[in-house]
Amino acid sequence: xxxxxxxxxxxxxxxxxxxxSAHRHRPPAPAQHVLLLSVDGLHQSDLDYxxxxxxxSALAELTGSGVEFTxxxxxxxxxxxxxxxxxxxxxxxxxxxxxxxxxxxxxLLPAGTTNCVGAKPGAEVTYxxxxxxxxxxxxxGQGLAGLPNSILSLTGNGASLLDPAQLPVNPATCKPVYPxxxxxxxxxxxxARGAGLRTACSDKHPASDVLNxxxxxxxQDLFTPEINSDAPTTGxxxxxxxxxxxxxxxxxxxxxxVINEIKGLDHSGTAAxxxxxxxxxxxxxxxxxxxxxxxxxxxxxxxADGVTPGPLLTRALDYVDARVxxxxxxxxxxxxxxxxxxxxxxxxxxxxxxxSALTRIPDGPIVDALNAAWSANHPGAAPLVAFxxxxxxxxxxxxxxxxxxxxxxxxxxxxxxxxxxxxxxxxKPYTSSGLAKVFxxxxxxxxxxxxxxxxxxxxxxxxxxxxxxxxxxxxxxAEHGGANPQDRNVPLVVSGVPVxxxxxxxxxxxxxxxxxxxLKLLGLDPGALQAVQIEHxxxxxxx
Numbered sequence: 001x002x003x004x005x006x007x008x009x010x011x012x013x014x015x016x017x018x019x020x021s022a023h024r025h026r027p028p029a030p031a032q033h034v035l036l037l038s039v040d041g042l043h044q045s046d047l048d049y050x051x052x053x054x055x056x057s058a059l060a061e062l063t064g065s066g067v068e069f070t071x072x073x074x075x076x077x078x079x080x081x082x083x084x085x086x087x088x089x090x091x092x093x094x095x096x097x098x099x100x101x102x103x104x105x106x107x108l109l110p111a112g113t114t115n116c117v118g119a120k121p122g123a124e125v126t127y128x129x130x131x132x133x134x135x136x137x138x139x140x141g142q143g144l145a146g147l148p149n150s151i152l153s154l155t156g157n158g159a160s161l162l163d164p165a166q167l168p169v170n171p172a173t174c175k176p177v178y179p180x181x182x183x184x185x186x187x188x189x190x191x192a193r194g195a196g197l198r199t200a201c202s203d204k205h206p207a208s209d210v211l212n213x214x215x216x217x218x219x220q221d222l223f224t225p226e227i228n229s230d231a232p233t234t235g236x237x238x239x240x241x242x243x244x245x246x247x248x249x250x251x252x253x254x255x256x257x258v259i260n261e262i263k264g265l266d267h268s269g270t271a272a273x274x275x276x277x278x279x280x281x282x283x284x285x286x287x288x289x290x291x292x293x294x295x296x297x298x299x300x301x302x303x304a305d306g307v308t309p310g311p312l313l314t315r316a317l318d319y320v321d322a323r324v325x326x327x328x329x330x331x332x333x334x335x336x337x338x339x340x341x342x343x344x345x346x347x348x349x350x351x352x353x354x355x356s357a358l359t360r361i362p363d364g365p366i367v368d369a370l371n372a373a374w375s376a377n378h379p380g381a382a383p384l385v386a387f388x389x390x391x392x393x394x395x396x397x398x399x400x401x402x403x404x405x406x407x408x409x410x411x412x413x414x415x416x417x418x419x420x421x422x423x424x425x426x427x428k429p430y431t432s433s434g435l436a437k438v439f440x441x442x443x444x445x446x447x448x449x450x451x452x453x454x455x456x457x458x459x460x461x462x463x464x465x466x467x468x469x470x471x472x473x474x475x476x477x478a479e480h481g482g483a484n485p486q487d488r489n490v491p492l493v494v495s496g497v498p499v500x501x502x503x504x505x506x507x508x509x510x511x512x513x514x515x516x517x518x519l520k521l522l523g524l525d526p527g528a529l530q531a532v533q534i535e536h537x538x539x540x541x542x543x
Contacts, residue, residue: 029523030498030543032339035258035327036087036280036518039320039491040080041287041480042346043353044070045307047491050317058325062344066495067503067542074348074511076448077395077461078480078487081127081210083347083511084203084282088187088211090515091531094449097184097456100481101128101207104387104397107455108177109169116174121455122399123168124387127179127207129228131166137234140206140226148232151225151253152260152268158224159216161206179210180218185530187211188278188515189218195524197277200261202254204284221276223257223267225250227284240284244295244312247288248319254281255323262330275336277522282347283323289316290350290478301477306354341497341521345511346490348480351392357467358477361420361434363390370412377408384409390470393482394435394462401459406441409460413438425474434468497521498543505541513540 048070051060074083075092081101082093093099108123109116133141140161144150155161159178167176189199190213200221201211205228212218227250231240240250257267264275289312292300298312309317324344331340352358367385374384384405388396394413398405413433422428440460445452447461464470469479480487492509494517516526517540526532526539 029521031341031496031521032277033275033336033341034278034280034518034521035331035340035342036278036514037324037327037342037344038084038087038280038282038347039286039344040282040284040347041290041350042320042491043349043486044072044489044491045353046286046309046317047493049307049309050321054321057321058328059321059344061328062324062342062495063493064502066342066493066499067505067540069492069494069505069509069540071506071508072345072490072492072511073488073508074346074490076483076488077393078348078482078484079391080204080282080347084208085183085210086510086512087345087347087514088189089183089185089213089531090512090526090529090537091185091535092449092512093456095185095531095534097182098210099448099456099458100389100395101205102126102389103395103456105168105455106397106401107171109171111166111168111176113169114174116169116171119171121171122386125168125177125182126166127182127210128205129226131162131207132205132226133161133163135226135228136230138225138229138231138240140224140229147234148249148253152257154223154225154268156221156223156267158206158222159209159212161224162209178216179207180212180214180216183210183214185213185534186215186528187213187218188518188529189213190215191519191524191528192278192522193218193220194528195522197522198274200267200276200279202257202267202281204282221261221266221273223254225253241288242292244285244288244292244298244300244316247285248316251283251285251319251323255326257281258327259330262327262334262336264334275334278518280343283320285316285319286313287350289313291476293474293477301355302353304355306352306357338497341499342493342495343514343518344491344493344495345514349487349490350478350480351482351484351486352467352469352478353486354467355423355477358423359420359428359430359434359465359468360422360471360474360476361418361430361468362472363388363394363470364472365418366413366416366433369416370409373412374405374408389481391481392469392479392484392487393464394433394438394460394470395458395481396460396462398459401441401453403441406444406459410438410440413460413462421474423477430465430468432465433462434464434470435462436465437463492540494540494542509540510537512537517542
């Protein structure tokens with residue numbers, strides 16, 4: 001663990017113990033359990049379409065007995081990491097410090113640094129599959145026999161599956177920075193544990209340890225099978241995201257973990273521990289059905305109208321609906337329907353939905369050209385770009401953070417043109433590096449709401465033109481990670497107790513509001529969340 005993590009864990013345990021007596025004297029809560037489901041990639045328009053076409057479906061039942069917020073938005077950047085962190089902290093990157101699962105920090109030292117005296121700061125922050133002990137294995141390196149069938153025996157301690165040599169280093173302690181230590185604010189799991197309540201969560205990488213919060217002790221049962229591992233077994237030529245049926249198989253492991261928890265067991269189904277107060281999972285099946293051009297002989301994405309799901313996405317929606325139905329049935333079988341609230345949302349959407357809008361642009365040559373232009377104008381200078389992560393937006397950190405350098409990068413990107421390819425792989429020209437707006441230097445800091453010079457904030461953030469996806473080749477037809485409305489407009493439904501009837505709310509809300517709402521439903525103080533205090537995040541109007 002990171003330096004100080006043992007002390008933080010001890011403090012968390014003491015906090016739980018001291019809060020337990022106060023918990024016994026709290027008035028009855030509206031709900032005893034909250035199940036949080038993230039259907040990654042799902043748009044509000046997808047939910048509307050599916051419920052209209054399938055009025056007796058599980059998703060229709062869920063929305064029909066809940067409050068439906070039809071103008072919900074995720075944070076920017078619309079990546080899974082800040083998206084999920086938002087749902088459990090109540091905060092945007094300005095307060096959480098989390099911008100992407102793969103980012104850069106000007107104050108940390110590179111992974112593997114062991115002699116920190118005089119070491120130059122500036123490090124990639126790697127909180128995705130690269131951080132695993134074994135990124136090729138579904139168990140991330142635990143060493144389980146009989147995979148993938150044995151995956152439910154995976155440890156509930158995600159941090160133990162991370163390779164410290166892959167993590168950035170804190171120059172003050174010269175110790176690796178684990179994801180939970182990187183998060184700047186506490187989580188709903190920590191607040192719940194402080195009140196003596198049980199917590200669990202299932203997510204797609206062991207680096208989801210970030211959801212534990214700074215104490216490292218927020219989630220008692222964290223199930224994190226590695227989605228980007230070889231599938232279905234180590235040594236296979238593809239991972240779980242490159243075949244939609246494999247993605248369904250992967251998601252089904254997490255569904256079973258949740259059903260086990262509904263039954264009062266741990267995720268493995270072997271130990272009786274009681275149904276958690278807060279638990280949940282994310283689905284990846286919709287996301288891969290939107291991204292893949294084809295899979296299992298079915299075309300991915302949407303039809304030409306940009307609204308109607310194509311055959312692969314239709315099957316994926318049916319799959320998610322059936323699995324949500326399984327979880328609801330398990331809740332009813334345990335007679336928990338009158339004490340359980342279900343929140344359905346998504347970490348992100350996907351863009352573009354309209355196939356003809358797609359412009360694939362390889363981002364590597366653009367970064368190379370920017371560095372070459374900088375070098376030509378500044379002989380002997382280091383490469384300008386320290387790190388860039390580009391999915392359907394440009395998130396860039398620079399080695400030179402001066403006004404001169406950030407202006408140079410912005411002007412270069414807005415003047416750069418080239419040729420990408422369209423939905424059929426045909427050449428398609430682009431202008432302005434595929435970008436509609438570029439915020440650089442102080443403007444980028446203002447955009448994200450932090451002070452200039454913040455070591456975590458991107459030095460440049462580019463909002464792409466609609467339809468642009470930064471990728472080499474022809475392997476994707478949609479992406480997320482930027483600020484496109486189709487990345488951000490996701491469903492948000494709060495169903496079950498204390499709602500009980502269908503309501504539609506058309507006012508704008510944010511997925512950050514999920515976190516304080518969960519605490520309110522459990523009879524806990526939303527103001528116990530530090531991000532809520534910083535950003536004044538409101539609870540959702542339910543009940």
